Each structure stands twice: as C-alpha cells, then as structure tokens.
Amino acid sequence: MVYVWFVVIGLVVGLVVGKFLAGNNFGIPSDIVFAIGGAFTFGVGLAASGLGTTGSMGGQLVMAAMGALFLRRVLKVV
Numbered sequence: 001m002v003y004v005w006f007v008v009i010g011l012v013v014g015l016v017v018g019k020f021l022a023g024n025n026f027g028i029p030s031d032i033v034f035a036i037g038g039a040f041t042f043g044v045g046l047a048a049s050g051l052g053t054t055g056s057m058g059g060q061l062v063m064a065a066m067g068a069l070f071l072r073r074v075l076k077v078v
Contacts, residue, residue: 002057006043006064010036013068026075034075035068042067 014032026034043064 002043002060003040005057005061006039007036009043009061009064010039010068013039013065013072017069017072031072034071038068038071039064040067041071 011032014035015028017035018026018028018031043060046063046067047060
C-alpha cells in the first residue's frame, strides 16, 4: 500500500511542479514521471538503507515528497 502512496505523492508533486515552474522545458507528463521516480527513489531507497523512517506512514510520505521535489529540481538545473 505504501507504493501506491508513493505514486500518488509523485503525481501530485509532478502536477504542482508542472504548473508553477515556468520554462522547465519538460512538460507536465514528464514532470509527473520524474516526480514519481523521485518519490520511489527516496521513499524506497532511504527506507532500505536504514536512513529513513520505518514506523510511520507520514514519515515515508514526507520522504517521497522530498525525493520527488529533489529530482525535479536536479533535472531543472541540468
């Protein structure tokens, strides 16, 4: 069930980023895909490495949102 939330968080962050970052040259569908990838990367990767939260669903969702925002920001800079 956590993975479904990662997709939902990535979808929401991708939509918000696509709407508010003008001139990112990716388009909204690409923003959504990158945000979902970032949510999975941080959400699953940090939990597997022991750096993330393992007990609370809220903590995992926050990590997923941070990952989605981080990946989108990195791709905007590149």
